[in-house]
Amino acid sequence: MASRQKPTQQVVTRVGLDIPLQDILDGVEDDIVVVDSEHRVRFANSAALKTFAPKSSIGKLCYQVLQKRDRPCGPPLWDCPLSKVLESGATTTVIHPIRTAGTDTYLKITAFPLRDSDGNVTAIVELKRDVTAERELESQLLRRHHQLLALSHISSAISGLRDLDTILRITLDNVLELIDSDIGGILLLDEETKTLYYRVQRGLSPKYAEEMRIPIGEGIAGSVAQSGESIVLEDVSKDPRAVFPDLVSREGLRGFASIPLKTKDRVIGVMNIASHVAKRFAADYVSLLSSIGDYLGTAIEQARLYDRLTRASERYQTLLQHALTAQEQERKRIAREIHDETSQAITSLTLNLQAIMGMAEMKGIGDDEFLETLKATHSYAVHAGNEIIKLMKELRPTLLDELGMPAAIHRYAKDTLQAKGINVSAEFKGVDQRFPPEVEVTLFRVAQGAIGNILQHSEAKNASIKLECNANECVLRIEDDGIGFNVSKLTRVDPSGRGAGVFTMKERVGLVGGNCRIESRPGRGTKVVVKVPVAGSESYEEDKRTNSR
Numbered sequence: 001m002a003s004r005q006k007p008t009q010q011v012v013t014r015v016g017l018d019i020p021l022q023d024i025l026d027g028v029e030d031d032i033v034v035v036d037s038e039h040r041v042r043f044a045n046s047a048a049l050k051t052f053a054p055k056s057s058i059g060k061l062c063y064q065v066l067q068k069r070d071r072p073c074g075p076p077l078w079d080c081p082l083s084k085v086l087e088s089g090a091t092t093t094v095i096h097p098i099r100t101a102g103t104d105t106y107l108k109i110t111a112f113p114l115r116d117s118d119g120n121v122t123a124i125v126e127l128k129r130d131v132t133a134e135r136e137l138e139s140q141l142l143r144r145h146h147q148l149l150a151l152s153h154i155s156s157a158i159s160g161l162r163d164l165d166t167i168l169r170i171t172l173d174n175v176l177e178l179i180d181s182d183i184g185g186i187l188l189l190d191e192e193t194k195t196l197y198y199r200v201q202r203g204l205s206p207k208y209a210e211e212m213r214i215p216i217g218e219g220i221a222g223s224v225a226q227s228g229e230s231i232v233l234e235d236v237s238k239d240p241r242a243v244f245p246d247l248v249s250r251e252g253l254r255g256f257a258s259i260p261l262k263t264k265d266r267v268i269g270v271m272n273i274a275s276h277v278a279k280r281f282a283a284d285y286v287s288l289l290s291s292i293g294d295y296l297g298t299a300i301e302q303a304r305l306y307d308r309l310t311r312a313s314e315r316y317q318t319l320l321q322h323a324l325t326a327q328e329q330e331r332k333r334i335a336r337e338i339h340d341e342t343s344q345a346i347t348s349l350t351l352n353l354q355a356i357m358g359m360a361e362m363k364g365i366g367d368d369e370f371l372e373t374l375k376a377t378h379s380y381a382v383h384a385g386n387e388i389i390k391l392m393k394e395l396r397p398t399l400l401d402e403l404g405m406p407a408a409i410h411r412y413a414k415d416t417l418q419a420k421g422i423n424v425s426a427e428f429k430g431v432d433q434r435f436p437p438e439v440e441v442t443l444f445r446v447a448q449g450a451i452g453n454i455l456q457h458s459e460a461k462n463a464s465i466k467l468e469c470n471a472n473e474c475v476l477r478i479e480d481d482g483i484g485f486n487v488s489k490l491t492r493v494d495p496s497g498r499g500a501g502v503f504t505m506k507e508r509v510g511l512v513g514g515n516c517r518i519e520s521r522p523g524r525g526t527k528v529v530v531k532v533p534v535a536g537s538e539s540y541e542e543d544k545r546t547n548s549r
Helices: 002-013 019-024 046-052 062-068 081-088 132-158 165-176 206-211 219-227 245-253 285-365 368-395 398-402 405-418 437-458 501-513 538-547
Strands: 029-036 041-044 093-098 101-116 120-130 183-190 195-202 229-233 256-263 266-274 423-429 462-469 473-478 513-522 526-533
Touching: 029 046, 081 093, 081 101, 081 120, 081 195, 093 398, 101 132, 101 538, 132 165, 132 398, 165 183, 165 195, 165 266, 195 206, 195 219, 195 266, 219 229, 256 285, 256 437, 266 285, 285 368, 285 513, 398 405, 398 437, 398 538, 405 423, 437 462, 437 473, 437 501, 437 526, 501 513, 501 526
Parallel strands: 423 462
Antiparallel strands: 029 041, 029 120, 093 101, 101 120, 183 195, 183 266, 229 256, 256 266, 462 473, 473 526, 513 526
8 A cells, every 4th residue: 555655645745846746737727836935936837837938937036027027026016925925924815906908907816835844934836816807797796786775775765755856856966976976967858848857956057957948859868868778978078969068068068978767668857967077977887877767767657646646636625625515505505495485384384274273173164074184284284394493403403503513413412313212421521612613514514424324224222422622623432332333344335325424424524634433343333533623723713712802
């Protein structure tokens, strides 16, 4: 066994003398050089010899052969690896940038110590490798990381925002900060005129920004809006497409980038970024700005949709307010006409029938059947009169105008529920003064709707009403011990009309700035809780001042 291992041991230990080891090292693609403590090259593999010199370089000084210098390497070039290893006795690694013919390359040098039998470092092995590709990949990854961070920062900054101008300002400020510029603007497309106009800008003449209108297809921004492709110019002052060359010259603009803002493959605007320095925007900037442009285009479209939705909601609220106001006015008109005409007519009819009955009984006119018919007719007239009075109270209870909201709610609950065998308890706090008419009408109508639901659907035995007011709000609670229902299933108004009362209550309360909550479960009864603000109302403040006199 010993005789078989000896040749192998000789090959390994006698570096540079055995041809088999030379062949192995020559097969390595990286440069391998052995330099002794006196800076002389003692060994070089084939890759190293092809890089710096022929075999005649062996025995010569390393800094002469490798760097064409007359002294050992040092700052500002770089520190000598040999000196570092001789001082530390440890492996050292350095990466050196080398600029050749305008191109940057990077060389990684790893120096290993070689020791004599006493353990002293007498030479080093330098392993040299071109890591330009790795450094470029690392740089690209780093740039992409920074771009993603920038997108994330912009996304976080405008996330949840709905105001278009705020979104545009924040985005533009972040973009300019990111690329270290202070000149730029965002132009939006006017769909009617097919022109671009500045919505926000930084560093441009306000007069120029306000007056500028760029037709689609004209100028740099117009071309970008038409093609949907970015345009990057090394020097915009030399480009014939500049719409306002005098402005470009006056502002001293050079580097220029124009990026489309897209949503669903449709251009809705353009972002212009400028610089006083030519060749300012590299390809990676354009990639980043294009990503921001796509994101911003979506944000703009969402903001516009939200704005349309808000305006539609406001129109709906206005129309609903008019409808409810008209409904209330119509209720008052009908109640007044019934009181002035129908109610008085029925009252007169009832009195006349009563007088006829008295005359017939006194003078003996007619037989018993006639008298019974007359009495029945009188009874029908009295019943009709009562129904008319009930209808008038439904339309516009006089108590609401005469005694106020608490008395009207209490009377309506008693007349409606107790007549059907449902016990009613009522508690009122802080209701000594009058409240704004819209508050009183809203709370009364909500109470009317809730009491109607108890009567029609709840099968309750008991109901309670609590109304508590302070200087800021009124809280109305109406509760019953009926069969209840599943609130989560009541998501719309059925064709039969079921659910209309609940949604009408909520809409009416929302119109005065309040909120309505309904709590119910099958077999557990139902609770309606309404909160309506009263502070700040002009009519309420005037009423308070009047009552304080």
